[in-house]
Amino acid sequence: MLLDLDDTILDDTGGAPQSWREACWAHAHLMDQIEPSELLGAIDEVRRWYWSDAERHRLGRLDLDAATRDVVGMAAARLGADLGEATTLIARDYRARRDALLRPLADAVETVEWLRASGCRLALLTNGAAAPQRRKVERFDLARLFELVLIEGEVGYGKPDPRIYERALDALSAAPEETWRVGDNLEWDVAQPQRMGLSAIWIDRAGKGVPAERDVRPDRVIGSLAELRHSAVLDAP
Ligand SMILES: [Mg+2]
Missing domain, CATH: 3.40.50.1000 (HAD superfamily/HAD-like)
Structure with missing residues (x-):
């Protein structure tokens, strides 16, 4: 077998929604153009799109840190915002929370x-x-x-x-x-x-x-x- x-x-994926929510709200103080709830909504849309393509999925899963940063950056861009360094902080925090819930x-x-x-x-x-x-x-x-x-x-x-x-x-x-x-x-x-x-x-x-x-x-x-x-x-x- x-x-x-x-x-x-x-x-593996059960902790994802909670981890995204907590990572967005934990960094609310670093967002001056958007609300955490808006970012969370955009992340949900972008991550569905991101992981729907076989080749993007293959490259993404081999470097989850980079893929996660990409998702956060694209979600912010979709809202017309640039989170700068907070992009990396949110992505890293999300991965740590999700790992803890595994x-x-x-x-x-x-x-x-x-x-x-x-x-x-x-x-x-x-x-x-x-x-x-x-x-x-x-x-x-x-x-x-x-x-x-x-x-x-x-x-x-x-x-x-x-x-x-x-x-x-x-x-x-x-x-x-x-x-x-x-x-x-x-x-x-x-x-x-x-x-x-x-x-x-x-x-x-x-x-x-x-x-x-x-x-x-x-x-x-x-x-x-x-x-x-x-x-x-x-x-x-
Ligand atoms: Mg599986």
């Missing part, structure tokens, strides 16, 4: 432990820069659970590049048809692995189902990783 990290094992999803680590104890051979495949992703693995003591940890920034390529899945299959000496991919991203964790012959379990935390405009069909859909322990999800189809 090839497992995803962010928003599969760790609640924690494992309920029962997720215990589920990985259960999978391992059940004899399932496990690899962790995560996108993002080497240092911050490796810090997450160490902070939550996750490496002990996996035969293999592949981080985009360490390997030099990431999901949905076929090489990252092939590398994991090779290292585990596993055939695609006997391998599950589990994650929350419909393209990276479902569509691309399926094209390569793997079965894919999609984690739909919002419970909204596959968006109507997507023609992706996960082999299984669960609301959280913990569901793997409490259902027949892994039984043969």
Whole structure:
């Protein structure tokens, strides 16, 4: 089984709205042209646009500090303001707050432990820069659970590049048809692995189902990783 990290094992994005709100209000004294609430609104629009493009996403996730500064700067510019040095301060503060809020999803680590104890051979495949992703693995003591940890920034390529899945299959000496991919991203964790012959379990935390405009069909859909322990999800189809 090839497992995803962010928003599969760790609640990576859950702290984002609170972190943005607090970072904007904490620097209200440095904004003379705009209100923190206006900046927050503009940031919400800009960050949706920023992360919607695959190539911008790839470059951004490999340097989150720069990407975050870009988002704050673009949001201010959208309001006709230039925050100067406060741009960097807000971005840095946001990243620190979000990092502090990072924690494992309920029962997720215990589920990985259960999978391992059940004899399932496990690899962790995560996108993002080497240092911050490796810090997450160490902070939550996750490496002990996996035969293999592949981080985009360490390997030099990431999901949905076929090489990252092939590398994991090779290292585990596993055939695609006997391998599950589990994650929350419909393209990276479902569509691309399926094209390569793997079965894919999609984690739909919002419970909204596959968006109507997507023609992706996960082999299984669960609301959280913990569901793997409490259902027949892994039984043969
Ligand atoms: Mg993820």
